[in-house]
Each structure stands twice: as C-alpha cells, then as structure tokens.
Amino acid sequence: MSDGTFYITTPIYYPNGEPHLGHAYTTICADAVARFHRLAGDRTWLLTGTDQHGQKMDNTAKELGVEPATLADEMTAKFKGYFAEIGISNDDFIHTRQPRHVEAVTKMVEQLQANGDVYSGSYSGWYDEGEEAFVTETDAKANDYKSEVSGRPLVKYEEPTYFFKLGKYVPKLVEHIEANPGFIQPDSRRNKILQDLKDLDKIGDLSITRSSLKWGTPMPGDAGHVLYVWVDALPNYYTALDSDDKREAFWPADVHLIGKEILWFHTVYWPCILMSLGLPLPKQVYAHGWWTSEGRKMSKSLGNFVGLSELREVTERFGLDAVRYYMLRAAPFGSDLDWQRDELTRAYTELANVVGNGLNRVLKMTGKYRDGVVPSRDGATPQDEELLQASNALGDEVAEAWTELRLQDAVTLPVELARKMNAYIDQTEPFKLAKDESQSARLDAVLATATAALYQTLVALLPVLPSKAAAGLEQLGVETADRTFDDLRQSAPTAGHQLGAGSPLFPRLD
Numbered sequence: 001m002s003d004g005t006f007y008i009t010t011p012i013y014y015p016n017g018e019p020h021l022g023h024a025y026t027t028i029c030a031d032a033v034a035r036f037h038r039l040a041g042d043r044t045w046l047l048t049g050t051d052q053h054g055q056k057m058d059n060t061a062k063e064l065g066v067e068p069a070t071l072a073d074e075m076t077a078k079f080k081g082y083f084a085e086i087g088i089s090n091d092d093f094i095h096t097r098q099p100r101h102v103e104a105v106t107k108m109v110e111q112l113q114a115n116g117d118v119y120s121g122s123y124s125g126w127y128d129e130g131e132e133a134f135v136t137e138t139d140a141k142a143n144d145y146k147s148e149v150s151g152r153p154l155v156k157y158e159e160p161t162y163f164f165k166l167g168k169y170v171p172k173l174v175e176h177i178e179a180n181p182g183f184i185q186p187d188s189r190r191n192k193i194l195q196d197l198k199d200l201d202k203i204g205d206l207s208i209t210r211s212s213l214k215w216g217t218p219m220p221g222d223a224g225h226v227l228y229v230w231v232d233a234l235p236n237y238y239t240a241l242d243s244d245d246k247r248e249a250f251w252p253a254d255v256h257l258i259g260k261e262i263l264w265f266h267t268v269y270w271p272c273i274l275m276s277l278g279l280p281l282p283k284q285v286y287a288h289g290w291w292t293s294e295g296r297k298m299s300k301s302l303g304n305f306v307g308l309s310e311l312r313e314v315t316e317r318f319g320l321d322a323v324r325y326y327m328l329r330a331a332p333f334g335s336d337l338d339w340q341r342d343e344l345t346r347a348y349t350e351l352a353n354v355v356g357n358g359l360n361r362v363l364k365m366t367g368k369y370r371d372g373v374v375p376s377r378d379g380a381t382p383q384d385e386e387l388l389q390a391s392n393a394l395g396d397e398v399a400e401a402w403t404e405l406r407l408q409d410a411v412t413l414p415v416e417l418a419r420k421m422n423a424y425i426d427q428t429e430p431f432k433l434a435k436d437e438s439q440s441a442r443l444d445a446v447l448a449t450a451t452a453a454l455y456q457t458l459v460a461l462l463p464v465l466p467s468k469a470a471a472g473l474e475q476l477g478v479e480t481a482d483r484t485f486d487d488l489r490q491s492a493p494t495a496g497h498q499l500g501a502g503s504p505l506f507p508r509l510d
Contacts, residue, residue, distance in 0.1 A: 005044070006037040007250035009237050011258050012049040012094065015075030016060040019082045021291050021298070021306035021339060022259060028324050029288065029333070029407060030257045031088045035463040036402040036410070038089075039485035045250050047240050048083065049094035050076045053216040054229030055129045061215075068215045072097065082308065086320055087466065094240045096232055102217055104239035105232055108277060109208075110220045117165045117276045123207040124158040131261065132229045134207060149261055159211050162219060164231070166206040169272035170197060176271065176281065184267050185286045185405070186334035189260060193267050206231075206269060234270040238279065252280040255405070260287040286405055289336035298339075306339050314344060321465040322348045322506065325411055328464055333407040345509070350415065351468075352506035355457060358418045359472050361425055362454050363502035366447050369434050376495040377448040379441030384449040387424050390417060391456040395489040398460045414460035421453035451476070451499070452492045459488045468505050475500045 010030045013023050027048055034046040052072035061068040076095055083090065094101060112118050126140040127133070130150045145154050174197050177183055177190065184190035197203065209225035210216065216226030226232075237256065241247045256266055266285045274281050293304035315323050326347035331337045366372055377384070394417050401410035425446075433443040455476055461469040462480065470480045476493060477500045493499070 004042055005249050006034070006042040007045045007047075007253045008034050008037075008255045008257060009046075009253055010048040011256075011262060012051040012096070012233055012236050013079060014054070014056055015050040015052060015072055015079055015095075016057050017075065018308040019079055019311075020308065021293075021311065023079070024082075024086065024311055025291065025327050025337075026257060026259060026288065027083060027088055027090075028086070028327055030255075031090070032324065032328060032407065032410075032463045033255070033257070033402060033405065034089060035466060036399075036485070039462060039488075040399065041484045041486070043249060045092070045246070046088075046090045047092050047094065047237065048088070048090045049092075049236060049240070050079055050096075051229065051233040051236075052076065052096050053226070053232055054132050055127075055210075055213055055215075056132055056229075058213060058215040059129060069097075078308075086315065092240050094236050096217065096236065100242045101236060101239045104242070105217060105227070105235045106220050108235050108239075108273075109227065109231070112164060112273070112276050113220065115276050117168065118162055118208070119165070121161060121163050122159065123161040123163075125156070126154040127157050128152075129155055133265075157212070160225075161207040161211065162209045162222070162225060163205040164208045164273070164276075166269070166272050167203055169275045170203055170268075172275060173197065173268065173271050177267075182284055183281070184263070185284060189263055189287045189334075193263065196264070197268065203268075206272075230265050230269055231273070234265065234273065237282070253282040254284065256282050256285045258285065258287050260289060263287045286334070288334055289331065291337050291339055293339045294341075295338055314341075317509070318344060318348045319468070319506070321468040322351055324464055325351060328407045328411045331408065333405055348506065348509065351465075352504075352508070354415055354418045354422060355461070355472070356505040358422050358425075358454050358457070359475060359505060360502055361422070362447075362450050363475060363499055365425075365430050366451065366499055367502075369430070369443060370447060372499045374451055374493045374495055374497040374499065375444035375448050376441075377445045379445040380449065381442075381445065383424070383428070384445050387420060387449055387453055390420060391453040391492075394456050394460050395485065399485065402463065411461070411464045414457045417453055417460075418457040421450055421457070424453070425450055448495065455492045456489060459485070462488075472505050475502050475505075 008030050010026050030046060034044050037044045057068050057072060061071045064071060080093055126135040128135050128147045130147055130152055135154055140154055146152060147154060177194055184193055208228045208231045209219045210228060211225050213226055216229065217232045219225035219227055237253055238251060241250055258266055271281045292298060293306055296302060296304060298305045326344045329347060366374065394414060398410055398413055401413065428446045430443055430446050433439040433446065458469045458472040473480055477498050480488065
C-alpha cells in the first residue's frame with residue numbers, strides 16, 4: 001500500500017484521430033486502479049490528457065486541410081467527452097497547449113540549459129513520424145528502414161538541433177533500475193530496457209528540438225526551434241501538479257501506466273531529464289500489452305479495427321461495467337490481448353450467471369423464508385465456516401492484487417468467490433431445508449453465510465464495476481457513498497439486517 005497518497009497517470013494521447021480501443025483500455029485500467037485506492041482511503045490523483053504537438057499532429061492536419069490547432073481542439077474535445085461518457089474518474093485533464101504546461105515545461109528546459117546539459121548541433125538520421133521516435137541506423141537497417149510498429153517508411157532528417165546530454169545520465173539510470181526492480185514492470189520489459197541501455201554505442205545524446213517543424217512549444221531562447229514532442233509531453237506528469245500542495249502530496253508519481261510501445265521514452269528519456277532537474281523519479285512505469293482483434297493485428301483495411309463506434313456499440317449492448325470487466329480479465333496485465341466479441345459475450349454471461357444470479361438467489365431465498373431479514377449464524381457448520389473464511393479473506397487478496405497491478409486477479413477473484421457461493425447453495429439445498437422445521441437453524445446459517453459471501457464479492461468488485469456493484473449492494477440494503485474499502489468489508493450485514501428489493505443486475509441479452 002502507499003503512504004496515504006496515490007498518483008497514477010495515463011499517457012497523454014495524440015488527438016490526431018478519435019479515441020479507440022487502446023486509449024479506452026489504458027484509461028479504464030488506470031481508472032479502476034484509482035478507484036481502488038480511493039476506496040482504500042488514499043488521497044488519489046488520476047491524470048490523463050492529450051499531446052497536441054508534434055510531427056504526427058502537423059501531418060494529419062495537413063492531410064485534412066485544417067490548422068493543427070483546429071484538429072487538436074476538436075479531437076481533444078472528443079477525448080474528454082468520451083472519457084466522461086465511460087465514467088472515467090480523472091481528477092485532471094492536461095494538454096500541451098495549456099498555459100500552465102507551456103510555462104512549466106519552458107522553465108524545466110531552461111533549467112536543463114542552466115545545468116549545462118543542453119548544447120547546439122545538428123541531427124542527421126532516421127525518424128519514425130508515426131511514433132515520434134528517432135531511430136538509429138542499425139535499427140533502421142534491421143527493419144528495412146520501416147517503422148517497427150506501423151511498418152510505414154522512416155523519414156530521413158538532417159537539420160540544426162539542440163541536444164540533451166542523455167548519455168551523461170545513462171550509467172546512473174542503469175544503477176537505479178538495477179537497485180529498484182519494481183521501477184519498470186513487467187519484468188520482461190525491465191530486462192529489455194536494461195539490455196538496450198547496456199549497449200551504450202546505440203545511445204547518443206537526445207535531439208530535443210526541431211527547426212523544420214513549427215507546430216510545438218518554442219525552444220527557450222531560440223524561437224526558430226520547437227521542442228521535440230516527447231521532451232514537451234513527458235513533463236506533463238509533473239507540470240499538471242500546478243501547486244506546491246499537489247507537488248508535495250503526489251510527486252513522485254506512483255505509477256505511469258503506458259502501452260509498451262512508448263516504454264523507452266518513459267524509462268530512459270524521462271528519468272534522465274528528471275535526474276538533470278534534481279527531481280525524484282516516478283516509483284513505477286508499468287507497460288501493458290497490445291490489442292489484436294480476432295487473432296489479427298488491428299487494421300482499418302482488414303475491417304477489424306476497434307474504434308469509437310464499436311466501443312460505443314458494445315457499451316450499449318453489454319453495459320459499461322461489463323466492458324470494463326471484459327477488458328481487465330482478458331489477459332494477465334502486461335500481456336498482449338485479443339479483442340473477441342464471443343469472449344465479451346462470455347464475460348457478460350459470467351457476470352450474469354455467477355454474480356447477478358447469485359444476488360438474485362440470496363434475495364429471493366431470504367425474502368421467501370425470512371421476510372428479507374438476514375438471520376443468525378448460530379447453527380453454522382464447518383462447511384459454512386469454510387465459505388465464510390474465504391469471504392473474509394477476499395478483501396486482503398484483492399487489495400494485494402490491485403496494489404501489485406495484478407488486474408486480472410483483482411477482477412476475477414471476487415467472481416470466483418461468487419462461484420463458490422453458488423456451489424455452496426447447490427450443496428446445502430436451502431429449498432429442502434425450508435421444508436423441515438427441525439432444520440430452521442441450519443437454514444438460517446446457510447442464508448446468512450451466502451449473504452456474507454455475496455456481499456464481500458460486490459464490495460471487492462466496486463473498482464471494476466462501479467455502477468453494478470454499488471447497485472447490487474443497494475439491493476442488499478447497503479449504501480456505499482463516502483465509505484472506504486475496509487469499512488465496507490468489515491460491515492457485512494449481520495443478523496437483523498433488512499435486505500432490499502431485487503432486480504436483475506445483468507439483464508438477459510436480446
């Protein structure tokens with residue numbers, strides 16, 4: 001657990017097109033983690049936003065025949081609107097043209113200059129415009145002078161530039177990574193970065209300006225250059241903390257949550273810049289995997305690209321919470337994932353049959369046999385105690401999973417408890433117990449134990465199913481507003497508690 005505060009960020013996304021599955025996934029994952037930490041009682045800050053500058057934005061604007069500012073404003077509004085639409089609980093939204101960012105990043109670059117870590121020169125080499133990344137001759141040749149990510153041809157640039165003395169800080173960065181195993185996660189990505197960093201011949205100083213591009217934040221002291229998009233963008237995580245109180249509370253960030261394609265920028269460029277500035281490094285950079293679609297790389301030409309329209313379609317059909325559940329359960333966090341409509345249907349059905357049906361069974365049986373009042377557990381047996389122990393242990397297990405960013409475990413563990421609860425009902429057969437007056441105490445214990453298990457399931461699901469889990473708890477007669485995770489898990493309904501009315505949490509799909 002943290003020390004009472006928690007700061008998590010998504011990347012700031014390029015708004016050169018509408019939001020798509022990749023944007024939704026990263027942001028939903030970050031939102032779920034932030035929701036857990038708020039429930040844990042931490043003062044939590046979730047930051048997202050857009051990166052409005054750079055060659056990619058300029059190129060797209062030219063293709064569309066509009067000004068870059070027009071494209072940036074229009075698409076940023078779509079990102080903000082979509083994130084609100086899907087209930088993202090971000091505490092701030094930043095973009096690189098906001099005055100607070102421009103002023104702060106300008107001061108940061110001025111400090112790099114004052115530290116003697118910036119010098120003028122010229123750059124000649126390859127550039128991946130889609131990824132806004134410089135590419136070495138060795139790597140360019142190895143990939144047939146095409147982007148490793150998109151497959152598009154690299155562009156050859158030769159122009160005056162300013163350099164940041166990246167190489168000066170690489171040895172210190174390697175020491176930090178080796179001394180802090182959790183700094184880069186998962187381990188496979190950490191190992192790859194370490195391997196690349198030890199090939200020092202591949203790591204020159206970093207070109208931090210462009211003189212041929214006019215769309216960007218001006219270089220301090222030389223308006224003929226604009227800052228390289230990553231030097232402009234990465235500081236957003238710090239510039240968004242625009243008061244002494246925020247910086248004191250939240251820096252260094254607990255987690256930069258990113259896609260694996262931008263790991264190098266976040267674990268090499270950003271830490272070295274922070275070292276020059278004398279600022280603490282983020283505690284962790286966690287890089288998740290890429291989505292494919294129905295087993296193939298996503299492509300608009302293949303017709304399997306999961307864009308905004310499909311995201312809205314599946315949200316309309318399955319509900320937002322079920323889509324969140326599907327995304328987080330699709331693969332161990334950090335691994336690549338495959339978007340499959342059949343699996344989305346299966347995830348919804350699992351929630352309906354296991355959690356929704358479990359809630360319905362508890363409410364119906366308690367309503368029918370005990371007028372909706374939770375009975376006593378005085379007649380409990382070892383069988384009941386086994387389920388109760390699993391129920392009471394769930395909170396700690398789930399908290400550990402969220403804290404360690406084992407997101408698949410965090411969302412499936414509660415459902416597994418609900419599955420056990422349903423099996424327990426099948427085994428104890430309350431319907432038969434209700435027919436035998438001598439089994440009244442046994443029936444009481446079964447109903448109370450099943451209620452406790454279902455309750456703990458719903459509490460544990462609050463970060464991933466914020467609407468449905470809260471609605472389920474309301475049906476159990478429990479309010480969740482302004483209550484912490486520990487408070488809720490320790491306040492399971494006891495004997496005499498009045499349950500509420502039931503209604504299907506996950507209605508049958510048409």
